[in-house]
Amino acid sequence: MSKKFECVRVVIRCRPLNDTEKKDGRVCTVNMDTKNGQVTVRNPKVPDEVPKQFTFDQIFDTQSLQENVYNQTASPIVESVLEGYNGTIFAYGQTGTGKTHTMEGKDDPPTLRGIIPRTFDHIFERIENMAKNKQFLVKVSFLELYNEEIRDLLSKNIKNKLEIRENPDTGVYIKDLSKFMIESPQEMREKLLHGRENRAVGATAMNQDSSRSHSLFQIIVETNEMVQGQSHVTVGKLNLVDLAGSERQSKTHATGDRLKEAININQSLTTLGNVISALVDNKSQHIPYRDSKLTRLLQDSLGGNTKTVMIANIGPADYNYDETISTLRYAHRAKQIKNDPKINEDPKDAQIRQFQEEIMKLKQQLELSIEGGEAVMNPGQEMLVQKVVKVKNVDKIKEAENIIEREKEELKKKIEEERRKIDQQKNLGEEEKMKLLRQLQEKEEQANNARETQQKLIKTIQKMEQKLVNGHTEVEEARRKEKELEEARKQIEKEKAEAAKRALELQKKEEMNLELQTKYNSIKEELEDKTRRIKTLQQKTRQLEFENKETDEFMAKEIEDLQIRKREILQEVKLKQFILDYFIPPKFLETMQMLAMYNEAAEAWTIQGLDYSGKLTKTQIQQAMQEQQQQMNVTDQINSEEKLQELLSHPNVYFAYTEEGLIREEQLAPQEKKKVQKRLQSAKKPQSAKKRPSSKRIESAKKSANLQEQNYPKAKGLTSK
Numbered sequence: 001m002s003k004k005f006e007c008v009r010v011v012i013r014c015r016p017l018n019d020t021e022k023k024d025g026r027v028c029t030v031n032m033d034t035k036n037g038q039v040t041v042r043n044p045k046v047p048d049e050v051p052k053q054f055t056f057d058q059i060f061d062t063q064s065l066q067e068n069v070y071n072q073t074a075s076p077i078v079e080s081v082l083e084g085y086n087g088t089i090f091a092y093g094q095t096g097t098g099k100t101h102t103m104e105g106k107d108d109p110p111t112l113r114g115i116i117p118r119t120f121d122h123i124f125e126r127i128e129n130m131a132k133n134k135q136f137l138v139k140v141s142f143l144e145l146y147n148e149e150i151r152d153l154l155s156k157n158i159k160n161k162l163e164i165r166e167n168p169d170t171g172v173y174i175k176d177l178s179k180f181m182i183e184s185p186q187e188m189r190e191k192l193l194h195g196r197e198n199r200a201v202g203a204t205a206m207n208q209d210s211s212r213s214h215s216l217f218q219i220i221v222e223t224n225e226m227v228q229g230q231s232h233v234t235v236g237k238l239n240l241v242d243l244a245g246s247e248r249q250s251k252t253h254a255t256g257d258r259l260k261e262a263i264n265i266n267q268s269l270t271t272l273g274n275v276i277s278a279l280v281d282n283k284s285q286h287i288p289y290r291d292s293k294l295t296r297l298l299q300d301s302l303g304g305n306t307k308t309v310m311i312a313n314i315g316p317a318d319y320n321y322d323e324t325i326s327t328l329r330y331a332h333r334a335k336q337i338k339n340d341p342k343i344n345e346d347p348k349d350a351q352i353r354q355f356q357e358e359i360m361k362l363k364q365q366l367e368l369s370i371e372g373g374e375a376v377m378n379p380g381q382e383m384l385v386q387k388v389v390k391v392k393n394v395d396k397i398k399e400a401e402n403i404i405e406r407e408k409e410e411l412k413k414k415i416e417e418e419r420r421k422i423d424q425q426k427n428l429g430e431e432e433k434m435k436l437l438r439q440l441q442e443k444e445e446q447a448n449n450a451r452e453t454q455q456k457l458i459k460t461i462q463k464m465e466q467k468l469v470n471g472h473t474e475v476e477e478a479r480r481k482e483k484e485l486e487e488a489r490k491q492i493e494k495e496k497a498e499a500a501k502r503a504l505e506l507q508k509k510e511e512m513n514l515e516l517q518t519k520y521n522s523i524k525e526e527l528e529d530k531t532r533r534i535k536t537l538q539q540k541t542r543q544l545e546f547e548n549k550e551t552d553e554f555m556a557k558e559i560e561d562l563q564i565r566k567r568e569i570l571q572e573v574k575l576k577q578f579i580l581d582y583f584i585p586p587k588f589l590e591t592m593q594m595l596a597m598y599n600e601a602a603e604a605w606t607i608q609g610l611d612y613s614g615k616l617t618k619t620q621i622q623q624a625m626q627e628q629q630q631q632m633n634v635t636d637q638i639n640s641e642e643k644l645q646e647l648l649s650h651p652n653v654y655f656a657y658t659e660e661g662l663i664r665e666e667q668l669a670p671q672e673k674k675k676v677q678k679r680l681q682s683a684k685k686p687q688s689a690k691k692r693p694s695s696k697r698i699e700s701a702k703k704s705a706n707l708q709e710q711n712y713p714k715a716k717g718l719t720s721k
């Protein structure tokens with residue numbers, strides 16, 4: 001049976017000329033033929049050149065509305081996600097062409113809201129209309145990828161870098177990424193705003209240019225449907241991606257950190273391009289997903305099991321020409337990527353079943369605790385086991401809550417009554433009365449504690465149940481709505497197919513006309529007809545030539561980009577080699593190379609015990625000393641002394657390169673060594689509770705830690721002659 005592949009859907013959106021462009025007298029070089037899905041771009045530098053033309057699945061011109069863009073691109077994907085498919089919508093294009101406008105838009109007026117906020121309403125509206133027997137767990141996460149580093153935009157510490165991991169069962173995931181369970185569109189909006197704020201604050205704090213980062217807002221919808229008493233779980237994941245500006249960074253002539261940043265940012269987009277090319281090229285055996293974090297994150301969306309829409313944004317102005325053409329070529333290639341979408345049924349990482357089981361367990365616990373009843377003492381010292389009203393069906397949690405509340409009141413009254421009776425018993429001595437009253441009080445406390453536990457259980461159950469969003473509609477009604485929707489979808493598909501058929505028929509007719517006109521009334525007529533046929537064929541040849549030229553130019557640009565990148569990387573490698581050649585002694589370099597191992601999961605080189613090596617030890621010693629200076633309490637002080645001792649005694653490999661050669665810590669001058677020994681011994685002495693390390697001691701410790709630098713301040717290659 002043949003597989004049902006589905007191509008990545010590619011749409012183009014062109015923004016209008018902005019005020020500055022209008023003021024500067026910029027002209028529009030882009031023509032959008034929305035009916036035929038064609039974009040034509042004129043080269044402003046070569047007016048005689050034949051305009052370049054590209055055909056796409058759909059195009060949105062400068063007048064397009066956010067609502068239409070949503071309905072025609074994102075909406076079908078969201079519907080699929082609710083059915084359990086994975087979906088990805090990503091915006092690609094040069095900086096300032098409207099990627100964020102398309103993905104996020106503005107909240108005010110609501111007509112300007114972009115795809116992401118519209119998705120929130122869509123998901124919850126659809127859930128509302130689902131049958132009551134369906135339960136949903138909706139989760140979101142929001143991350144940023146900058147300079148090949150992943151940051152969690154919803155975490156407390158946005159500076160923490162996260163790592164990509166791979167699980168053989170569940171695929172690529174990000175370790176420690178926060179995921180929040182969401183109950184309403186409003187709550188989702190809050191997460192989006194919170195992430196946006198974090199992104200802006202983080203960008204300022206880390207001196208980043210936010211348009212150079214990629215962002216990914218992910219919504220996971222887990223569904224559990226009860227079908228004939230059996231639970232059926234599906235999980236749909238929706239990736240909403242706003243990519244960094246696609247303009248080539250190599251043109252910026254950046255150096256140092258900026259160069260590294262530019263290479264990394266380029267790397268993501270270049271790798272994205274390479275992945276697209278490899279997927280489209282049937283001969284390619286290897287798809288370089290692992291060459292960048294972005295492509296690893298989007299692995300399933302490109303050539304995987306996801307329904308994907310790429311929205312390529314372009315600018316209309318003459319000065320945007322090169323970038324616009326580049327975006328259109330990129331997008332044109334992506335059109336040929338084939339995906340194989342599948343419903344995720346019962347995946348191992350689904351939380352909804354686990355969540356429901358947990359609720360069930362809590363309910364059983366509550367039921368048992370209610371059934372257990374309470375024991376109350378009667379005045380005659382006999383235990384009166386008072387059975388409270390049982391709530392057999394704790395599914396009616398509100399009812400259980402009311403009953404517990406009512407019983408609490410009744411019990412209170414009963415205990416008051418008992419207390420009064422004890423007080424009134426004349427035959428009992430004072431001591432006996434006190435004893436009975438104490439016992440009564442204890443029982444009262446026990447009963448209250450039990451009630452509190454029950455109430456806490458109820459609160460936990462309620463909280464968990466709130467996270468599970470239920471469908472609201474009667475099953476029959478929901479089925480009817482589902483059917484209507486399915487029919488509407490089929491109608492759209494039918495219309496699309498008919499439009500394609502009409503276009504094909506038109507083309508065939510044209511060709512047939514040419515073929516069938518074999519009878520000519522005159523030589524002139526024959527000549528005219530043949531000229532027309534030649535013209536049509538010439539036009540077709542020109543189109544094919546243009547497409548070939550386009551492919552050649554695209555490949556040439558790709559090669560040029562790769563060469564630029566190769567040059568940049570070579571420069572970096574040469575710089576590192578230069579440092580190694582002149583500043584690291586070969587035998588230590590060899591040792592380090594022998595010890596180094598590549599960690600595939602972390603995508604980094606590592607050496608065992610790295611925490612105690614090189615400058616890391618030194619930084620830790622300084623940190624430990626600072627901590628010691630700040631700590632008041634005796635246990636903390638002892639701990640930090642131990643830590644310091646460990647660090648100072650560890651045979652670290654922090655070397656000083658002197659005019660005489662390399663000096664290791666053990667080779668320090670004897671008097672300096674003594675100082676270190678003394679320092680270690682004093683660290684072992686017990687401290688009094690309130691005593692803080694004297695500033696003199698801290699000074700001396702600092703001195704010993706900095707010995708290497710004080711004695712051997714100049715590295716070999718830097719010694720002045």
Ligand SMILES: Nc1ncnc2c1ncn2[C@@H]1O[C@H](COP(=O)(O)OP(=O)(O)OP(=O)(O)O)[C@@H](O)[C@H]1O
Nearest residue numbers: 015016094095096097098099100101102211244245
């Ligand atoms: N279709 C459009 N209609 C009206 N205004 C638009 C449209 N697209 C973009 N704009 C406006 O153009 C400006 C730049 O858009 P936006 O910030 O979305 O670009 P971007 O591609 O996300 O840029 P960057 O890569 O720097 O993040 C914004 O002021 C936005 O409101």
